[in-house]
Amino acid sequence: MMKFKIFSxxxxxxxxxxxxxxxxxxxxxxxxxxxxxxxxxxQSRPIAFTNDxxxxxxxxxxxxxxxxxxxxxxxGQMSILGGADPGANAGYQVMTNDCDIVSAGTTxxxxxxxxxxxxxxxxxxxxxxxxxxxxxxxxxVDYDGLDSAGGDSWDLVTVDVQQTxxxxxxxxxxxxxxxxxxxxxxxxLGGEIEALQALTAETTxxxxxxxxxxx
Amino acid sequence: MQPKKTKLAxxxxxxxxxxxxxxxxxxxxxxxxxxxxxxxxxxxxxxxSLGTAVFLTAGGTCTVIGNDPAAADxxxxxxxAGTTNGTLSGDCVGAGAxxxxxxxxxxxxxxxxxxxxxxxxxxxxSFNPNSNCIxxxxxxxxxxxxxxxxxxxxxxxxxxxxxxxFGATADSLRFTIGGTMTIGASDLTPAxxxxxxxxxxxxxx
Numbered sequence: 001m002m003k004f005k006i007f008s009x010x011x012x013x014x015x016x017x018x019x020x021x022x023x024x025x026x027x028x029x030x031x032x033x034x035x036x037x038x039x040x041x042x043q044s045r046p047i048a049f050t051n052d053x054x055x056x057x058x059x060x061x062x063x064x065x066x067x068x069x070x071x072x073x074x075x076g077q078m079s080i081l082g083g084a085d086p087g088a089n090a091g092y093q094v095m096t097n098d099c100d101i102v103s104a105g106t107t108x109x110x111x112x113x114x115x116x117x118x119x120x121x122x123x124x125x126x127x128x129x130x131x132x133x134x135x136x137x138x139x140x141v142d143y144d145g146l147d148s149a150g151g152d153s154w155d156l157v158t159v160d161v162q163q164t165x166x167x168x169x170x171x172x173x174x175x176x177x178x179x180x181x182x183x184x185x186x187x188x189l190g191g192e193i194e195a196l197q198a199l200t201a202e203t204t205x206x207x208x209x210x211x212x213x214x215x
Numbered sequence: 216m217q218p219k220k221t222k223l224a225x226x227x228x229x230x231x232x233x234x235x236x237x238x239x240x241x242x243x244x245x246x247x248x249x250x251x252x253x254x255x256x257x258x259x260x261x262x263x264s265l266g267t268a269v270f271l272t273a274g275g276t277c278t279v280i281g282n283d284p285a286a287a288d289x290x291x292x293x294x295x296a297g298t299t300n301g302t303l304s305g306d307c308v309g310a311g312a313x314x315x316x317x318x319x320x321x322x323x324x325x326x327x328x329x330x331x332x333x334x335x336x337x338x339x340x341s342f343n344p345n346s347n348c349i350x351x352x353x354x355x356x357x358x359x360x361x362x363x364x365x366x367x368x369x370x371x372x373x374x375x376x377x378x379x380x381f382g383a384t385a386d387s388l389r390f391t392i393g394g395t396m397t398i399g400a401s402d403l404t405p406a407x408x409x410x411x412x413x414x415x416x417x418x419x420x
Contacts, residue, residue: 024418025257029314029392031334031342031411033265033277033307038405115268117308145308169308215271215405 036115037183041213047108047189050100055199061099063190064091065107065138067156071188075109077168077179078141078152078186093190107138110187112213117145117169120215123162124187127209133196134207135159138189143180145169152180157189162212187211253321257417260389263314263342265396266303271403275306281313281346281393282361288315290376290389291350291359300391306398313346313393318417323377323385324354326420329370331392334413336399342411344394352376352388364392371420 049061065071069091095101114120124136136157142165144151152172155165165185172180199205265277283297303311318327329349334342348361349370354377364370378385392415403409 024416025255027257027259027316027415027417028412029259029316029344029415030262031265031314031396031413032262032408033269033311033396034267034408035271035403035405036268115308118268118270 036118036215037113039112039114039120039213039215041110041112041211043108044111044186045106045109047191048106049193050095050103050105052100053193053195053199054098055195055201056098057195057198059098059195059199060192062096062192063105063107063137064094064096065188065190067139067154069094070139070154071107074179075107075188076139076141076154076186077181077184078143078154078172097192099193105190108187108189110189110211112167112185112187113183114167114213114215116167116183117143118215119164119166120185120213121162121164122187123210123212124157124159124189125210125212126159127207128196129207131196131199131205132207133194134209135192135194136189136209137191138187140165140187141168141185142166143168143172143185146171157187252419255321255325255327255417255419256319257415258317260315260317261312263344263392263394264301264312266307266309266311268307268309269396269403269409270306271398271405272306273398273400273402275398276395277303277305277307277311278346278395279303279311279313279393281344281391282348282363284313284348284361284391286359288313288389288391289348289350289359289361290387291352292356294357294359295348295350295361297348300393305395311393313391315389315391316415318375318388320375320386320388320419323375325375325386326371327373327375327388328418328420329364329373329390330368330416330418331364331366331370332414332416333366333394334411336397338409338411339399339401339403340396340409340411341399342394342396342413344392344413346393346395347391349373349390350388354379364390 070089093104127134138157139154142153142155167185168180280299280302283299286295300313301311347364351360375386375388
């Protein structure tokens, strides 16, 4: 027992002397980041078809907007066209089929807000109730994140399908001829209304449809 | 027989007297000391940043380049002249930053051992510091090079600067670290700051 005590004291003394000899120094290296902001979507302008929709089952009212009938650069807030605002394409918001085709319709504008330069998944959904259906048609701005006049593009909406576009980043905005808002992209919609049954005269038929947005 | 005994006793007495003269020697105590090398200092100049727009999806990755610093980042000569440190790729956008670390030793050309760890998944993500530059100063003004640190592997070829390397402060060594962050099994939360850490150890050789 006495020998054990002596050994213990010797060991403690050795440790005290030896420990300063290491000269080791540690650093706890930090890593930090912040995730992308919450993504949201809001209506910047409601869609408005022209009136005088005919009553018969199967009637349709169509507002043109596609790759050959594009909205103005200002509405899309993009820099694809460059230079001065060229205004809307001649076919833009032109109405056809079984409604007032003399007047122009008004496209809906929907604004997505999220992380600058971040890809986002957008699904434009069709809708229907017992009276009418709505099949969207339109365009989504897909920014390129670069300081170039021709890099941004319109992506045609594929209804009920998730599509990926990129939200505007700083360089999209920095382009002197661009209109991009950093952290936003836009969806422009026309499309077609169809009567699913014989409709009643002098009646307004409301319908809601969904646009889903997710990173 | 008695006289013989007397002579013997006398002889012994003389020997004792001779021996007693050795007590004139003296022993003195004198001081001697040596001072050990100054302790090494090791500091984080700036942390690793993956920016402010990291995506959310489980399993996603975000890499920040840390192996291509500018000369000033690592106190090196112009032979190290990178420009892409801090560049992000993968599931993130925007600007990031490589971490910068500084060792100061007692004198120039001190050999240093660096041991770098990594970060196992904690708080929703892990980090592998797989992009880094620890300079090999050449004690001239034109030929510094980047070497790489490997996780959990002692790096032994680094020495502190001697003042002849461009921008280098004598006795100092700076290195940079980037790497890959991997999101764990669950999605991250949007608009949320995340933080983590890993250990780096330096020691004199």
